[in-house]
Amino acid sequence: MIRKYLRTRGPTAVGLGVLTFLTGCAADAELDTLNPQGPSARSIDNLFDPVFYVAVVVFIFVFAGTFIIWWRFRDDHDDEEFPHQFHGDTRLELAWTIVPTLILVVISVFTLITLRGLNETEANAVTIEVGGTATQWEPEVVVVGQQWWWEFRYYLNGLDGVDLTDARHLPPADIVTANQMVIPAGEEIELSVTSRDVIHSFWIPALNGKKDAAPGRVHPWKLEADEPGVYFGQCTEFCGLSHSRMRMQVVAVTLDDFAAWVAEQLQPAAEPQAAAAQRGMEIYQSQCARCHVIDGFNDNDGADLVANAAPNLTHLMSRTTYAGGIFNMYEPDGSLDRTQLEAWLRNSPAEKPAYAEGRRGMPAMGLDEGQIDDVVAYLTTLGRAPSLDVIAATEVE
Amino acid sequence: MSEAAATDHATTTGMSHNKLAMWVFLGSECLLFGALISTYLVYRGRFATGPAPGDIFDIPFTSVSSFVLLMSSLTMVLALSAIKRGDLRNNRIWLLTTALLGSLFIGGQVYEFTTFFREGLGYTTSPFSSAFFTLTGFHGVHVSIGILMLMSMFISSLRGSLRKEHSETVEIIGLYWHFVDIVWIFIFSVIYLVPSPTS
Amino acid sequence: MTATTTVEDVVGQPLGVYTRPRGGNGWRDWITTVDHKKIGILYGVAALFFFVVGGIEALLIRLQLATPNGTVLGADMYNQVFTMHGVTMIFLAAMPLSAAFANYLIPLQIGARDVALPRLNALSFWVFLAGGIVLNLSWVLGGAPDGGWFGYAPNTGIVFSPSPGMDFYALGLQMTGIASLVSSINLTVTILNMRAPGMTLFRMPVFTWMILVTQLLLVFAMPVIAVALFLLAFSRLFGARFFDPSVGGDALLWQHLFWIFGHPEVYILILPSFGIISEVIPTFSRKPIFGYPFMVFSGIAIGFMGWGVWAHHMFVSGIGPISVAAFSLSTMFIAVPTGVKILNWMATMWGGRIKFSAPMLFAVGVVSMFTIGGLSGVTHAISPADTQQTDTYYIVAHFHYVIFGGIIFGLFAGLYFWWPKVFGHQLSDLIGKVNFWVMLVGFNLTFGPMHVLGLQGMARRIDSYSPGFGFEFWNMVSTIGSFLIALSIAIFVVNVIRSAMKAKGQPPCGPDPWDARSLEWLTPNPTPVHDFDEIPVVESLDEFWHRKYGTDENGRVVRVASAEEVCQDGSAVGVHLPSPSFWPIVFAAGLPFIALGLIFNLWLTVPGGLLVVMAIYAWVFEPVDDPDAAHGDVSEVADTTEEAPVV
Amino acid sequence: MSTDTVPTDVAVDDSNVDDHDHPSDSKYFQIALILGVLTALEVATYYVDIGPALIPTLMVMMVAKFFIVAAWFMHLRFDNSLFTKFFVGGLILAVAVYVIALSAFEFWSKG
Numbered sequence A: 001m002i003r004k005y006l007r008t009r010g011p012t013a014v015g016l017g018v019l020t021f022l023t024g025c026a027a028d029a030e031l032d033t034l035n036p037q038g039p040s041a042r043s044i045d046n047l048f049d050p051v052f053y054v055a056v057v058v059f060i061f062v063f064a065g066t067f068i069i070w071w072r073f074r075d076d077h078d079d080e081e082f083p084h085q086f087h088g089d090t091r092l093e094l095a096w097t098i099v100p101t102l103i104l105v106v107i108s109v110f111t112l113i114t115l116r117g118l119n120e121t122e123a124n125a126v127t128i129e130v131g132g133t134a135t136q137w138e139p140e141v142v143v144v145g146q147q148w149w150w151e152f153r154y155y156l157n158g159l160d161g162v163d164l165t166d167a168r169h170l171p172p173a174d175i176v177t178a179n180q181m182v183i184p185a186g187e188e189i190e191l192s193v194t195s196r197d198v199i200h201s202f203w204i205p206a207l208n209g210k211k212d213a214a215p216g217r218v219h220p221w222k223l224e225a226d227e228p229g230v231y232f233g234q235c236t237e238f239c240g241l242s243h244s245r246m247r248m249q250v251v252a253v254t255l256d257d258f259a260a261w262v263a264e265q266l267q268p269a270a271e272p273q274a275a276a277a278q279r280g281m282e283i284y285q286s287q288c289a290r291c292h293v294i295d296g297f298n299d300n301d302g303a304d305l306v307a308n309a310a311p312n313l314t315h316l317m318s319r320t321t322y323a324g325g326i327f328n329m330y331e332p333d334g335s336l337d338r339t340q341l342e343a344w345l346r347n348s349p350a351e352k353p354a355y356a357e358g359r360r361g362m363p364a365m366g367l368d369e370g371q372i373d374d375v376v377a378y379l380t381t382l383g384r385a386p387s388l389d390v391i392a393a394t395e396v397e
Numbered sequence B: 001m002s003e004a005a006a007t008d009h010a011t012t013t014g015m016s017h018n019k020l021a022m023w024v025f026l027g028s029e030c031l032l033f034g035a036l037i038s039t040y041l042v043y044r045g046r047f048a049t050g051p052a053p054g055d056i057f058d059i060p061f062t063s064v065s066s067f068v069l070l071m072s073s074l075t076m077v078l079a080l081s082a083i084k085r086g087d088l089r090n091n092r093i094w095l096l097t098t099a100l101l102g103s104l105f106i107g108g109q110v111y112e113f114t115t116f117f118r119e120g121l122g123y124t125t126s127p128f129s130s131a132f133f134t135l136t137g138f139h140g141v142h143v144s145i146g147i148l149m150l151m152s153m154f155i156s157s158l159r160g161s162l163r164k165e166h167s168e169t170v171e172i173i174g175l176y177w178h179f180v181d182i183v184w185i186f187i188f189s190v191i192y193l194v195p196s197p198t199s
Numbered sequence C: 001m002t003a004t005t006t007v008e009d010v011v012g013q014p015l016g017v018y019t020r021p022r023g024g025n026g027w028r029d030w031i032t033t034v035d036h037k038k039i040g041i042l043y044g045v046a047a048l049f050f051f052v053v054g055g056i057e058a059l060l061i062r063l064q065l066a067t068p069n070g071t072v073l074g075a076d077m078y079n080q081v082f083t084m085h086g087v088t089m090i091f092l093a094a095m096p097l098s099a100a101f102a103n104y105l106i107p108l109q110i111g112a113r114d115v116a117l118p119r120l121n122a123l124s125f126w127v128f129l130a131g132g133i134v135l136n137l138s139w140v141l142g143g144a145p146d147g148g149w150f151g152y153a154p155n156t157g158i159v160f161s162p163s164p165g166m167d168f169y170a171l172g173l174q175m176t177g178i179a180s181l182v183s184s185i186n187l188t189v190t191i192l193n194m195r196a197p198g199m200t201l202f203r204m205p206v207f208t209w210m211i212l213v214t215q216l217l218l219v220f221a222m223p224v225i226a227v228a229l230f231l232l233a234f235s236r237l238f239g240a241r242f243f244d245p246s247v248g249g250d251a252l253l254w255q256h257l258f259w260i261f262g263h264p265e266v267y268i269l270i271l272p273s274f275g276i277i278s279e280v281i282p283t284f285s286r287k288p289i290f291g292y293p294f295m296v297f298s299g300i301a302i303g304f305m306g307w308g309v310w311a312h313h314m315f316v317s318g319i320g321p322i323s324v325a326a327f328s329l330s331t332m333f334i335a336v337p338t339g340v341k342i343l344n345w346m347a348t349m350w351g352g353r354i355k356f357s358a359p360m361l362f363a364v365g366v367v368s369m370f371t372i373g374g375l376s377g378v379t380h381a382i383s384p385a386d387t388q389q390t391d392t393y394y395i396v397a398h399f400h401y402v403i404f405g406g407i408i409f410g411l412f413a414g415l416y417f418w419w420p421k422v423f424g425h426q427l428s429d430l431i432g433k434v435n436f437w438v439m440l441v442g443f444n445l446t447f448g449p450m451h452v453l454g455l456q457g458m459a460r461r462i463d464s465y466s467p468g469f470g471f472e473f474w475n476m477v478s479t480i481g482s483f484l485i486a487l488s489i490a491i492f493v494v495n496v497i498r499s500a501m502k503a504k505g506q507p508p509c510g511p512d513p514w515d516a517r518s519l520e521w522l523t524p525n526p527t528p529v530h531d532f533d534e535i536p537v538v539e540s541l542d543e544f545w546h547r548k549y550g551t552d553e554n555g556r557v558v559r560v561a562s563a564e565e566v567c568q569d570g571s572a573v574g575v576h577l578p579s580p581s582f583w584p585i586v587f588a589a590g591l592p593f594i595a596l597g598l599i600f601n602l603w604l605t606v607p608g609g610l611l612v613v614m615a616i617y618a619w620v621f622e623p624v625d626d627p628d629a630a631h632g633d634v635s636e637v638a639d640t641t642e643e644a645p646v647v
Numbered sequence D: 001m002s003t004d005t006v007p008t009d010v011a012v013d014d015s016n017v018d019d020h021d022h023p024s025d026s027k028y029f030q031i032a033l034i035l036g037v038l039t040a041l042e043v044a045t046y047y048v049d050i051g052p053a054l055i056p057t058l059m060v061m062m063v064a065k066f067f068i069v070a071a072w073f074m075h076l077r078f079d080n081s082l083f084t085k086f087f088v089g090g091l092i093l094a095v096a097v098y099v100i101a102l103s104a105f106e107f108w109s110k111g
């Protein structure tokens, strides 16, 4: 990271860079915008870097000028001496009209080229297995923002004929997950970004710039990660109370792992065996199912919320963070972070500010400790935990 | 506001402060109505489950009231022309006629609104309805303010305090009145006559 | 406003309640004044007050963000605080402070005795103040606005922002908007219509020019925000469906309307400051401004181009690639006229004999610090890069560099420069210099790090951030810097108090403390009530300077007259001035009742409406002058009897 | 260059033109007649189908009415050109800005 700063910002940034280094702050800056990990972000960076240089040069010019003026023309004498009076010089004026214009013309050309690239999509297809048969799938993900978490919907038969205009009543998708978007690395993913309530903004700095998620509108966008890895993001359009706690991650995996993940996500939830988990399931049925969905168990349309949706819990355990990507599901050793999950179930608004009484965010469910244990027992049956690597890479503080 | 005109003598440009101020204000009003009209244009097709504009507009009726407003511009300018000649009697008559024609227009608008309302178009029915009532309502408020000013002038005239020297006051209020008329010319064509979506 | 132009000739009738207040003194004088100088001072005091309010909000923001997972403010309170910080600083501090300078100086710079419509001028101030009060009342009446200063729909709708805060926003800003509109019409007319004989447009000081451009921007921009705020208010109060997506309302409508206003607004903010330093720099460089016509035309060009770039705030909002491309390019090229200004200021200083007194330091501060902000602005204008930067602290850095570096420094330059003009004594230059350096360091410490934070991915408008993203260090630096800024403001306050105490009982400072150039210095310091003893006849740009200096046969500058000889002594008596009036403040007092009535209980609108209607009618029937007022002894010393200029 | 002597100024005539050559009342009636006829023609388009020519025709008539009122009833024809500048300035600005904004909405494509 540091090296990147030094390389791209050149000598002018040495001061900043050294300071940064001294404090060791940028060591794991997961949201860094100057550390592109995919083609889109790279093309943006390649545009930004030279423009930044130009700006630095202009800045140095003005600063040097100011300094020279201070050095040469400072004169605090209170006498009646006047310097040579001149009123202007048309040639100079023309020069400093034309030179910046030319610089900007050049910048415009590159801006337009980059812009076109960012708005082009390619046809690509990956092979996945749906219902036992291998299918070609053009990677497309529907991204839905709502207060204050993200939903990702995968329609494995493509988006033709899928009506996304009303995000509060979307057609059923094959895979619905929250806060962590799993994608195949090295492939371009086309996104359809929308929202169920207010405007949010979807942003994974390492992979691409942002795109607003606006209710009633579907915005096309794209992502591509060069390598498998985890890329952090943050909602960047102010969306109310817990805007700061509305984060997300993109987990890019190899094609094989992706196919495996798809196959697993397509499985509905299994009937729990243990007694505690069964009791938890009943509590879920009576308390939680009015909002949440578990495929194979309940599939209601429409939570009792302004957004009309709560995270789909079918494969909850396959996600390593939850509640807008602010809590870890697992300890670094791979065991469940039970304390946090219990706290969440005990009183979620205390863990993450929400207007539950305004039907925005998850309310405190008023469960007693025994019930919480049972619910946790049930939730842990939902989906399979990912590998320790993923747990380590996705960990949030 | 006529203060400076009284304390000052001539002005740099030879135009009175008040008249210049009115024109600047009217320039500004262009942006105001422009924003309202744009809002309407964006929303004319978004009538949700309520009535669509094409379903409810009554062109013959609106044509008549548009004509009434248009003619009030004529009477307004006649009022001005009268006071400039020093013909206070005719000035009074035309001022009153203008105010009456304006009131007739407002009456028509009230009638239109109530009809629409009865046909299921409330203020909160759809973006279209909100935009429509807001735009025409703003225009109506402008007309009403104009009527108030005309009546104030009429009363001053009765009391003998609106004389030939004050023709500029009539002229400035006239400018406002004509502007409001112009806005309606725009609204009438773009909103009523250009075919609107139907449900 | 037109209703007021009617009957003016009830003079001679029994006056009763319509009797105009006499000049008087004390607070009565202040609330009834129509004197542009007093109104200017009122604007200045109110704006500085709100600046401190907004500054305290800023300090709260910085305290909350000093460390990760800050706990100084809760999420809800944080959202209110940053919203009110932005709103207060923009609408209640920066704009009115510029208005203060404009009001005080414009008549003086063009050689007039007052603005064109003095009572409306008073009205503007009181309505602005009422708007500011309404906005801030929200703190105690159910919660402040919490939707951000640009209040994107539908987050500001009643569903997502159920507290009355956004109602206060919609109605309070509507009031300050009306005030700005009225005052902009007034000043436009003043500048066009009240110039002294010989004061052609191209002999007007650059400050006057920049104010003229600003007023034109206001004239055309305020109605747009007015409509946006009406749509918002009607949606919240009466259930209009403008921004309800479930029935087809479009979230982008608000954004377009807001930014069609919002971008011209940023030039409304900066141009007065550009005007101020265009007066300060030549004075202290002892040279005329370099390229006067280019300075004027670039200002006009900025004002003009400012209308075609608004969607650069919407690059990621989904407006489609063609719009993005068009707005991206149009935005970039605003750098050209702005660059012309920067370079012309430098050329003005070049070859000068520069005295770095406090006003000059602040002015040079603008030239360099604004440039940093302008350049980061250009990096936003390249839209692909902006998709990474928007809504991060990189943007916050940009706009505080242009706003604080460009506007606040410029306004401080103006405060130090014109202080003797207004109060008759100078502020301590030494303390002023300390003020400048502390502010400069504090400012860069506060906002410089935000560039790094933004590029590291710190989103704006977040009430807390987790450790581990690398945000800790620079946030702490920034917080420390913000307290240095506060210290610098405190130094300013000390300077003001100390200088006032020192000046007490002393005669006013001389007429021309800075060896200045423009017409306002022709009047003595502090400016007498009637401004000019005699309306000057203008023969050149920098008229005042040219009355003091000529050239000898070698083309060298030589003094031909001392300041004392040139300046008027303020001794004229019996100059006919517009009488004060109660009605502006009565009118303004009605508006908060109407606003509160709309929010809480419609009955409240009744007294409000009555006050307003009464004020309007009283205004109209109020005699032009109080017949009893003592101007009967007019010795005709120097009334404006000369023929008005035919340019 | 010396800037002191630039003579240009927007405001050159100080004579209050509108006191002398003002149209007579009968002229006003004629204008009102033209306006009335135009309105009648506009309304006629509601009854007579003129196909794709409709919107251009309406716009032309609207603009004509607009300018007739401004030029004659509001005296812009006779008055100081500064008034025209403010008004037409506001008008052009409004049209330009809002047309751009509406196109950014992809309004035109939706028809």
Ligand code: HEA
Pocket (backbone or CB within 6 Å): A058, A062, A099, A100, A101, A103, A104, C150, C266, C267, C269, C270, C312, C313, C331, C332, C334, C335, C336, C338, C339, C340, C342, C343, C370, C371, C372, C373, C374, C375, C377, C378, C380, C381, C382, C386, C389, C390, C391, C395, C398, C399, C402, C403, C406, C407
């Ligand atoms: C005083 C106020 C002010 C001023 C003057 C400016 C000036 C400029 N601004 Fe700024 N801007 C704001 C206040 C201001 N801005 C605010 C408040 C916001 C945020 C609102 C919010 O979101 O809350 C904002 C946001 C903002 C954005 C949106 C960012 C985002 O949200 O994503 C953009 C994008 O293009 C932008 C661009 C510019 C540009 C190009 C200029 C140009 O005018 C700058 C021109 C100046 C120079 C370039 C320097 C001098 C020039 C030279 C020395 C010549 C040579 C230069 C070159 C060849 C490059 N600004």
Ligand code: HEA
Pocket (backbone or CB within 6 Å): C051, C052, C054, C055, C056, C058, C059, C061, C062, C082, C083, C085, C086, C087, C089, C090, C093, C094, C147, C148, C149, C150, C396, C400, C403, C404, C408, C446, C460, C461, C462, C463, C482, C485, C486, C487, C489, C490, C493
């Ligand atoms: C004119 C405009 C203006 C000015 C001057 C400032 C000044 C400052 N701003 Fe401002 N700021 C905005 C306009 C402005 N801001 C806007 C528009 C936003 C966007 C809001 C939004 O997102 O909606 C914003 C947002 C904003 C943020 C981002 C909040 C967020 O996104 O979460 C931050 C964070 O640090 C910040 C900090 C500061 C600081 C530290 C100052 C300092 O410079 C303030 C310094 C002033 C003082 C410190 C005064 C106090 C003085 C004293 C206490 C002295 C003692 C007094 C006496 C003795 C009487 N501002």
Ligand code: CUA
Pocket (backbone or CB within 6 Å): A145, A146, A148, A199, A200, A201, A235, A236, A237, A238, A239, A240, A243, A244, A246
């Ligand atoms: Cu969602 Cu911010």
Ligand SMILES: [Cu+2]
Pocket (backbone or CB within 6 Å): C262, C263, C266, C309, C310, C312, C313
């Ligand atoms: Cu802008």
